[in-house]
Amino acid sequence: RFALSMFSISSFSQELRSPENPVRFNLQTLQNASGIEADATTRLWELWYQQTLLGGKMDVKVGQQSLDQEFMVSQHATPFMNATFGWPVLPSVDMPAGGPAYPLSSLGVRVRAKTSDAVTVLAGVFDGNPAPGVGDPQKLNAHGTNFGLGNGALFIGEVQYAINQPSETSADPKPAGLPGTYKLGVWYNNNHLTDQRFDNTGFSLANPASTGIPQSHKGNYSFYAVADQMVWRPSADSPQSVNVFARIMGAPGDRNLVDLGVNAGVTLKAPFKGRDNDVVGLAVGYAKIGSHAQELASDTAATTPGFPSRSAETVIEATYQYQVTPWWMMQADAQYFLRPSGGIPQPDNATTRIGNEFVLGVRTNIVF
Structure with a gap:
């Protein structure tokens, strides 16, 4: 699979900080405009072995893994380009090195169990920092070859409940309800x-x-949830649907730059x-700046009059595939x-606060 993005950027007197990630560094946003932008390099992304157990009711995956492939995933958010609709802004900002998500990954073990037709449970433990330093x-x-196991631990668990899912057997009728x-x-x-x-x-x-x-x-x-x-389709066999x-998630406001992340949207197929x-x-x-980071901006304004306050960053995206x-x-x-970034100077x-920004993008995806 090959994907290419091109962006035209309008912002307030932004200085290009990095030739390798122009969108991320030029915009200075927390919710990156492109979810596929990364350094130009040859990189090992994932390397794992998966074993099915209990007649297909359970499987175990061991190796170098990227959590954004299985955890916190929103199926109907995938058409959007902004990175926050893939790996959300809260873990990408708050986890060490942005967490084990594209283009990084961590060594670990993931267990998945299907406890019923509707319920699936995921749990895993991974190296806590995919890029220490x-x-x-x-x-x-x-190059994605830091196979570390001494950088703390990341534990994650998720319960999934599915309704009106299509049968794995094509001969079965499609569910009348909406999935x-x-x-x-x-x-x-x-x-x-x-x-x-605060300092020490x-x-x-x-x-x-x-x-x-x-x-x-x-x-x-x-x-997180x-x-x-x-929410709508003309009939069970129609390709058209709305x-x-x-997705919402929260974290402590004292140690995190983002303590609340929310995203939502609608698609028409x-x-x-x-x-x-x-x-x-x-x-x-929506990415709310953590309480202590907001207070630090207020503290700075006391010694630097005019220093902007911080609150939250919001991005609105419209797309057509x-x-x-x-x-x-x-x-x-x-x-x-x-x-x-919630109002940085x-x-x-x-x-002077960085002004609002408008981004136009075109992406092409070729599968072969």
Whole structure:
């Protein structure tokens, strides 16, 4: 599979910071405009062995894994380009190195059990940091060959409940009801994290008397919920359907830059007659800045008058996937960001907030 994205960017006097990830570094957003952008390198992404047990009711996967392939996944969010509709903004910002998600992965074990026709349980334990060290995680683990097991541990579990799913036997009639999937999950990482406001003596990090050494917290965690639901189709055999999704997750506000992440959207499959594989969609992503990070911005404003406050970043995305041929898809996309990174200042002006940004994109995907 081959995919290519091209973006035209409009923003306020942004300086290009990296030739390898121009969208991410030029926009300075938390919710990256492209979910497939990564450093130009030869990289091992995943390498694992999977074994089926108990007559197919259970399977175990061992090896280098990327969690965004199985955990926190929203089926109806996949058509959108912004990274937050794949691996959400909260774990990508709060987990060490962004967590084991594309383009990184971690060694670990994942167990999946189908306890009934409707219920599936996932659980796993993985290395807690796919790219340990100081700096860009993609540079620290440039080729995906950091097979680490000494960087703390990440534990994750998820329960999935599916309704009105099509039968695995094509001869069976399709369910009359509309299909949907609902998920509840939790993750815990036992690494140490730094406080977003206070130093190790209790002073604000913006205080001139601060030591500059952030307070340390043991462990981090998040709870999350995902819902995918078809809400309309003309008939059980029709390719046309309207689908909605929603995903919400929270984390402690003292040690995390983002303590609440929410995204939701709607897609229409087969929007026009004869275009059975086309998809049009509208979605919104919301990333609330953690309480201590917001307070640090207020503390900074006390010593730097005019320093902008921080609250939340919101992205709105509209997209259209056009199936040119069975092996070739073209996608047009538009995204609008409100308060990038929740309201950070311009790189060259500490008293002027980065303005709202508009992004146009075109992606082509060729499968061979």
